[in-house]
Amino acid sequence: MLPDLACFQRQFAATIEQPIGGAMAVYRNTMIHGAVEALADNYPVVGQIVGEEMFEGIAVEFASAHPPRTPGLALYGETFAEWIEQQPWAADLPYLADVARVERLHVESFTAADGEPLTIIDDAGRATLKLKLHPALRFNWLQTPAMSIWLAHQQAMPSEIEPEWKHEGALFARPAPFLMHKLRIGRPAHRILVGIRLGETVGASLAAAVRLYPDCDGAALFASLVNLGAFLAPTPQRN
Numbered sequence: 486m487l488p489d490l491a492c493f494q495r496q497f498a499a500t501i502e503q504p505i506g507g508a509m510a511v512y513r514n515t516m517i518h519g520a521v522e523a524l525a526d527n528y529p530v531v532g533q534i535v536g537e538e539m540f541e542g543i544a545v546e547f548a549s550a551h552p553p554r555t556p557g558l559a560l561y562g563e564t565f566a567e568w569i570e571q572q573p574w575a576a577d578l579p580y581l582a583d584v585a586r587v588e589r590l591h592v593e594s595f596t597a598a599d600g601e602p603l604t605i606i607d608d609a610g611r612a613t614l615k616l617k618l619h620p621a622l623r624f625n626w627l628q629t630p631a632m633s634i635w636l637a638h639q640q641a642m643p644s645e646i647e648p649e650w651k652h653e654g655a656l657f658a659r660p661a662p663f664l665m666h667k668l669r670i671g672r673p674a675h676r677i678l679v680g681i682r683l684g685e686t687v688g689a690s691l692a693a694a695v696r697l698y699p700d701c702d703g704a705a706l707f708a709s710l711v712n713l714g715a716f717l718a719p720t721p722q723r724n
Contacts, residue, residue: 520548523558528565528588530638534581543569559596563589583631587655590623591635594657594665597621602660602714611707612688616681617717621659624670624678628652632669639667660714673701674710681716 521544525532532540547568553561566585569575575582598620606614632655633648654670656678670678673694680690691703710716 516552517545517548519558520553520561521545523553523561524548524565527560527562527592528585530588530635531565531569531581531585533638534578534584534634543572560592565589580629580631580634583627583629584635586625586627587631587635590625590655590657591667594621594623594659597623597659599662601718603711603716603718604714606711612686614687615684616687616719618678618682619658619660619714619717622657622678622715624654624656624675626652626654626672626675631655636667636669656713656715658713658715664714666713668713671698671701673698673703674706677703677706677710678715 521541524544524547525540528540535543547562547565551564551568566582566589569585570582600620602619603616630648630650630653632653634646635655637646637648654672654675656666656668656670656674658666660666676694676697677690680693681687685693687707691707694701694706695703
């Protein structure tokens with residue numbers, strides 16, 4: 486290594502380890518403040534669960550380790566749930582990371598592109614049809630009742646929230662700009678959506694769901710998903 490380069494690298498390393506002062510400190514503090522506010526906007530239920538003071542400390546720590554990479558902060562905090570999961574204090578709140586995942590789904594659905602939802606489908610041609618998910622659809626399978634917890638926080642707070650401790654799915658569908666559906670889903674609905682996302686035909690995804698979960702009514706579940714606006718209307722073919 487060239488001596489001048491080695492000297493520069495040592496000086497640079499020593500400089501960045503020193504406390505930031507002057508204009509850079511103002512910039513850094515302003516950036517962190519903006520990131521903390523964005524996290525509070527994007528993860529309000531996490532904030533309600535841990536309390537305002539603790540959330541501010543958590544947000545500062547996260548923002549310091551993961552500063553924003555773009556000027557726009559509407560979608561800031563993409564890795565917040567995974568970061569929470571890695572923190573030692575999160576062991577006392579085993580559902581908190583999943584609640585953050587639910588909030589991420591909500592933010593992404595709210596800010597996603599609009600699209601024309603599928604509303605009518607011919608049952609005769611359904612089996613071989615391949616669909617695309619609506620661009621504003623978001624869903625996930627959770628290891629905790631985090632969606633139940635999130636939904637409970639959307640209402641006037643009861644004295645206690647005691648959801649049944651079980652795995653559950655979360656779904657957000659926004660078929661129109663000012664209409665969003667927010668609900669829990671079971672494994673069969675989740676399997677149908679995963680199949681469609683992977684490129685399966687409607688018939689194949691329904692058959693797989695019924696095979697795995699014999700008690701489910703695949704046709705009724707699919708109809709419910711259509712009514713929620715989960716799928717994008719096919720583009721008319723040009724002759």
